[in-house]
Amino acid sequence: GLPVNRITLFLFGGVSNIEREPPSPDTEFLMAIVGPVTSLVLGVIFLFVGGASAFLNGGAIAGPMTVLSRLDPVTTLLLWLGPINIVLGIFNMLPGFPLDGGRVLRSIFWAATNNLRRATRWASWVGQGVAWLLIVIGISMIFGVEVPFFGSGIIGGIWLAFIGWFLNNAAIQSYRQVVVEDMLEGVPVATLMRPEAISVPPNLTLNELVYDYIMNTDERAFPVLEGERLIGLVSLVDVRQVPREQWDRTTVSHVMTPADKLTIATPREDASQALSDFASRDIRQIPVVQEGRLVGMLRRADVMRYLQMQTELAAR
Numbered sequence: 001g002l003p004v005n006r007i008t009l010f011l012f013g014g015v016s017n018i019e020r021e022p023p024s025p026d027t028e029f030l031m032a033i034v035g036p037v038t039s040l041v042l043g044v045i046f047l048f049v050g051g052a053s054a055f056l057n058g059g060a061i062a063g064p065m066t067v068l069s070r071l072d073p074v075t076t077l078l079l080w081l082g083p084i085n086i087v088l089g090i091f092n093m094l095p096g097f098p099l100d101g102g103r104v105l106r107s108i109f110w111a112a113t114n115n116l117r118r119a120t121r122w123a124s125w126v127g128q129g130v131a132w133l134l135i136v137i138g139i140s141m142i143f144g145v146e147v148p149f150f151g152s153g154i155i156g157g158i159w160l161a162f163i164g165w166f167l168n169n170a171a172i173q174s175y176r177q178v179v180v181e182d183m184l185e186g187v188p189v190a191t192l193m194r195p196e197a198i199s200v201p202p203n204l205t206l207n208e209l210v211y212d213y214i215m216n217t218d219e220r221a222f223p224v225l226e227g228e229r230l231i232g233l234v235s236l237v238d239v240r241q242v243p244r245e246q247w248d249r250t251t252v253s254h255v256m257t258p259a260d261k262l263t264i265a266t267p268r269e270d271a272s273q274a275l276s277d278f279a280s281r282d283i284r285q286i287p288v289v290q291e292g293r294l295v296g297m298l299r300r301a302d303v304m305r306y307l308q309m310q311t312e313l314a315a316r
Contacts, residue, residue: 021116021178021181025107025108025110025111025119026107026111028103028104028106028107028110029103029104029107029108031103032100032101032103032104032107033100033104035092035100036088036089036090036092036093036100036101037089038089039085039086039088039089039092040085040086040089040090042081042085043081043082043083043084043085043086043087043088043089044082044086045082046078046079046081046082046085047078047079047082047083047086048082049078050075050076050077050078050079050082051079053071053072053074053075053078054071054075054079094130095123095126095127095130096126096127096130096131096134096167096171097120097123097124097126097127097170097171097174098127098170098171098174099127099167102123102126102127102130102171103123105123105126106119106120106122106123107119109122109123116178116182117178117179117182120174120175120178121175123171124171124172124174124175127167127168127170127171127174128168128171128172130164130167131164131165131166131167131168131171132164132168133164134160134161134163134164134167135160135161135164135165135168136164137150137157137160137164138156138157138158138159138160138161138162138163138164139157139161140152140157141153141154141156141157141160142154142157142158142161143157180272180275180307181272181275183307183310183311184270184271184272184275184303184306184307185270185272186270187270187271187272187306188267188268188269188270188271189265189266189267189268189269189270189271189274189288189298190267190268190288190295190296191271192271192298192302192303192306193265193267193288193295193296193297193298193302194296194297194298194299194302195295195296196296197222197223197287197294197296197297198213198217198219198222199222199223199224199225199294200213200222200223200224200225200234200252201224201225201226201252202224202226202231202232202251202252202253202256203251203252203253204251204252205247205248205249205250205251205252206239206242206246206247206248206250206251206252206255207247207248209222209234209239209252210239210247214236214239220235220236220284221233221234221235221236221284221285221297222234222235223287223294223297224252224253224256225294228293228294229292229293230259230262230287230289230292230293230294231253231256231258231259232252232253232256232257232258232259232262233256233257233259233262233285233287234252234255234256234257235257235284235285238255238256238257239255241255242255262286262287263277263281263283263286264286264287264288264289265277265286265287265288265289265298266288266289266290267288267290267295267296271298271303271306274286274298274303275300275303278300278303283300284299284300284301285297285298285299285300286298
């Protein structure tokens with residue numbers, strides 16, 4: 001499976017933030033279709049079981065109001081969950097990328113064009129169209145217009161307009177993410193890293209670290225080496241955790257992040273994976289290690305500078 005960083009929930013479901021794009025159109029189609037189909041199947045099952053329970057309670061000979069008054073809590077819950085799940089399944093199949101329906105649409109475009117970036121652009125356009133349609137419907141509802149299926153009302157209109165706004169932003173950001181990954185595809189970490197990384201020994205005091213290293217360089221984090229072996233990383237954030245009066249008797253080894261807790265890259269690794277690590281782990285630098293030896297440091301600022309340069313070159 002593909003790692004999911006987070007799921008953003010809203011009134012009619014949610015949008016998964018996937019750490020990396022699916023490897024093929026088939027994989028994306030299967031991933032996207034499972035959610036809505038599951039909701040629809042559950043909805044039908046709940047309605048069937050709830051309807052059968054109501055029938056056994058005398059629904060065949062009694063009127064609707066009589067049946068409702070006789071329903072037990074479980075049957076009532078089933079008859080409520082059934083339509084809710086069916087509505088969720090239908091809504092999530094709307095071609096509003098990055099909703100599941102939008103991802104299904106992208107997988108079709110992807111299979112037809114064999115180009116993920118183009119497929120994402122087209123799906124994003126459709127998604128933005130659906131989003132703006134929801135915004136218009138929501139605003140209409142706020143002003144009292146009776147919209148088929150949605151009805152009218154200020155609260156419902158605000159919710160629908162908010163969902164449309166969210167989907168529009170999500171569609172734009174999803175396309176930008178694919179563009180960035182496309183720019184970094186095939187670009188090794190070795191191309192963007194700083195090979196001459198300034199390292200510090202573990203017995204260095206924080207006072208020496210601040211005044212001899214941080215104040216005299218543009219670096220804010222330093223790999224900690226014992227011989228040629230990377231044993232940790234110390235940053236300005238770590239220093240801030242220690243009161244200033246204790247800097248001269250606190251060593252780097254006491255505040256550093258140990259190597260086994262660091263995100264590590266290799267020189268041949270795709271820079272797109274490193275960028276994903278920067279975002280998902282909220283870090284600013286990654287040590288680059290080859291055969292257990294530190295060969296450089298990759299900074300998020302260096303990756304962003306490369307992307308900006310590529311964007312400016314493409315615009316000319």
